[in-house]
Structures are given as C-alpha cells and as structure tokens.
Amino acid sequence: MTLVTRRASAPKIPGPARTSPGRRVLRGVLRRPAVATAAGFLLLLIVLAVAGPLISPHDPDTQDLGNRFAGLSWTHLLGTDEFGRDVASRVIQAARIALAAPLISVGVAVLIGLPLGLWAGLRKGLVDAVAGRLADTVLSLPAMVGALAILAVLGPGLVNAMIAIGIIFAPGLFRVVRGATLAVAEETFVDSAVAIGSPTRRTLWVHILPNIAAPLLVQVTILMGVALLAEASLSFIGLGVQPPEASWGSMLKAAYTNQFDAPFSVVPPGVAMVLTVLAFNTIGDAIRDAVGLRRGR
C-alpha cells in the first residue's frame, strides 16, 4: 500500500536551476570561513569609509599640540600623533582612501586593459601587435620607477598617483584578458554568435566577457591589494595624499619619523593595511579556487 502511494506521487521533473553560474560561484566562495571573514572585514571598511565622520570619536584634522604622542586611553583609543590628532579617527578617515585608491587605479587599468585585451584577443592583427609591444615596454620598467615617471608628468596628489599606478597595471591586465579571450575565441559559440549577425562589439561584451569573467575577477581583486600597497608607498614618500589628509601610508611615514617618541604609532596603520591587503588576496584566491583556475607564475 505504501509502495503504491509513493509511486502515485507526481514524478519530480528536474527543472533548470534558477541561479546564474556567477551567483553559484559567489555562494560557494562565501561559505568558507576565511573568505567570509575577509568579506566581512571589507564590508566593515566600506561602512567606515562611508559613515566615517559619524563614527569617528574626534575630528581627524583637529590638532592638540599640548597632547602630542598621547598613549592609549579612553579618550584617544589609539593615542595621538605628533600634532596631537586622534589616531583612531585618522585611521578611519584613511579607510576612505584605502578603498578609493585601489578602485581608481584598478578602474584605470580595467578601462585601458579590458577593451584592448578583448579586441586583441579576438581580432589579433595590428591592435594586438601594437598593444602587445607597448605592454612589453611598460612591463620592462620597474613598476615604481614607471609610476614616478608618470607622476612627474601629472604632478603629485592622490588621484594622479592612483592613475599612474593604474597605467602601470594596465599591461598586466591586458595580457590576462588577451590570453583568456584567445582561448574563448576558439570556441564555436563565438562563431555562432557572429553567424547570427552579432557585431564585433556585441560579441566581445555579451559573448566573450562573461566567459572570461573568472580570470578577470581574480586579477582585479589581487590588483586591488597591490594597488593599496602602491598607494601607501607613494604616500610614504610624499607623492600620494597631501597633508593634512590621512592615508595609512602617510601615517606610517609619520610613525617612522617619530619611532623613538611613539613606537606604538606604526601599529594602527600597519595592521589596517596588512588586514586589508590580506582580505583582497583571500577573496581573489577563493574566486580562483572556486572557478578552478591556477595562477600560472
């Protein structure tokens, strides 16, 4: 009897999954504790960056020269710096730059590298030859020297520094995109897209781009971490943010100058930077593992 009832129940027709492949990868990635922590940390950073002025205990630029190098206390959670400014507030203020700076430079790199890489990978020819040589040229320069040269033209300042870093990143991204596109362009579905009358631009964006999204995302997240470090380096040598604005790099520089008066002051910006870069890289690695890519180095 039981058997009969069970058989009588409607057979389950396996329906197509409702989630896109991208969403499935994302869900798989976030299930890992390390990745969830990294994502949570970045989220916290975003909240700090957006709502910083509301949260921070003091105005980050208000000086209190009578209270320089104050130690940790309830009024100044992370102490004060050489001008008596609240370090905790400055770390929070700098979170904004820590997020904006990589976004600008990776954005510039994507803006240059992605269209050129797609085009060169699909159509090859002159664009490929010229862009490839240019990429080789830029890659043959030490990154920092190249960035300094570009900065010398653009002039110092945070945005210029990040554009310079972006230009330095572009060839690497171009290479990754071009390589991935070359592989995807071999697939018949690219031909069949062309065969239904899809113009080149549409073929690139609609048919090829989603299929190279995995290596692109990996590269972009890892570049975010590198860009943050590059920004810190440029700010450390005074070519990035200009005072009084705070960046973790410029704070490190100040801490370095005053290391004998306030040895603790390297810790807040340093730890913030390490954790952020680590978060970017963890997420990049997780995406790479989730889509089954190996970083070929």
Added chain:
Amino acid sequence: MTLLSVEGLTIDLPGTQPGLVEDVTFEVNEGRCTALIGESGCGKSLTSLAVLGLLPPSVRVSAGAVVFDGVDLLTCSPRQLRKIRGGPVGMVFQEPMSSLNPSMTVGDQIAEARRLHLGEGRKVALARAKDLLDRVGIPNAARRLAAYPHEMSGGMQQRVMIAAAIACDPRLIIADEPTTALDVTIQAEILSLLRDLQRDLGLAVLLVTHDLGVVADFCDDVVVMYAGHIAERTGVDDLFYRPAHPYSAALLAAVPQAGQSRSRLTVIPGRVPTAGAFPPGCRFGPRCAHFTAPECARPQPHGRTRCGRVASGDLVLEGALHG
C-alpha cells in the same frame, strides 16, 4: 530558382598553402537541399564557412563570388553581411556543446537573433523563443528558456541551435555536419526535424556531411568535393545509380552493406593529399582504381564531372544501386 550560387570560389592560406579550396562552383536552389560531401580535409567546411564570411583570419578567399539573393557576400559591406547572417541565412554548427554560449540562457541565445535583426525587446523575443523551442520539439519550453546549455543533452542543444538558426525565418540554412557529434538515434531525430522544417518553412538547406545515408535520405542535389576541388555535381539519384566520378563511386563502395556480416570493409587506399602537395592532373589519380597514364596526368575538365575519362565516355562507373 537559384538562391545561393558559389562561383569559382578559391580559398588560400596566404604564404604557405595556395588552393585549400579551388574553383568551387555550385548552386543551392530555393526550397531544396544540397549536400556537400567528401572526406575530412576536402574543403567542405571551409566552403560552407566562406559563404557567411566566417573563415578563420589566417585563411583568405582569393577569388570567386558567393551570391545570395543577388548580393555578393564576399564584397558587400560588413554591415550588409551582418544583416544576412542570422537573418535570411541561418547556420548550424557541428558541435552543439561548444556552439552555445555557456554563460547565457538558451532563451536569450535564441532571442538574440530576433533582437538583433528585428529590433524586438527582450520580452517579445523571449516569447517568440518559447514558440521556437516548441517548434523544434523541446518539451516544457517555457521552463527551458531559463536553462543553461550544460543542463541539456547534446540532442536538445542541437535543437536549440536549430531554433536559433530559424529564429528570423531564414530562407537558407547552412548546416555543417549537424549530426556528427550526436548519437545515432538522436541523429535521426535531428534530421527528421530538419526535414520537417525544410518542408514547412520552405527552407533551402546546404548540408555539409560525410554520411551518405543522410544524403540519400534528405538531399536533392549533391556536390562531391575532393582535395579542394569539386569532383562531381549531380542529383541524388544519379549519384547512387550513375556516379560520374571514380571518387564518388569509391565513396559509395566504402559504405558498409547491411546483411553482409563478417565481410571486409571496402576502403579507398591512401589519404587526401594536403594542399600544396596535390598531384598534377587529376587530384584523385594516385588513389584511383581507374588511373590511366596519359589522360589522368593531364588537367581534368570542369563541369558536371572532373574526370576526363568519364566525360569522354571512356569509363563507365558502377553505382551502388541498380535499376
């Protein structure tokens, strides 16, 4: 009425190999099915790709014309060519698995042609895509619209490809070995689907294949290609009853016979010469059972057959069928 005519088509690999395809001329008539047959490496696929300008960038058409409905597709503007691709001419490729974009739902892929050519919005085009899925015999079409290609079997994927190819009511379908990658039972289903569509929609079909059974079943006219040349152009009955080129006859003889178990398979000795290493005179000469020294070493005639001996009545070939 002639819908597509290929005239003197010559395809080169610049620098190294001239004449991958040489002086190929044939026609596809409205509402009829023309088969393009031959061994692998004879230039069938290149010819079919050249029609829609889909050749890989390394090879080049160096001479000839491909006239579809009065327009030379080789010299028209890219814009005009795009209008014809997926509009009046649809294409179905060999491997359904790799011909569909893995990151796009099948509904969107079928709808794409209509959105591109007819300017339909996504909703309208998807509704039409559902009808098309119904038309090509995919059950549960409304649900299947949201499926990704990997969620379907090879036969279903090929049905989706066909649905996309007929999305804009084409007049000609170019099918490059549409059943080669499929199971035998599925092959039969796909072919009968193609036949139904051909009949119902009045489609002309250019079918690239090396399956003579498919040719016998499905086609009206046959173009036999060998080593970049056309060996013979003929009707399907003539091919099987009265082949006019030794190569056609050899292909027919190589078809295994049902009912004769444990008999040896007939083969054509040797292999297709690569471009650049073609023998002078008849290209099939070195493998031909009827090779005769002076005649076959000379350039062969153009026209219905490229065999001088058959053309002059010197050689009479035996067909696979008699009557």
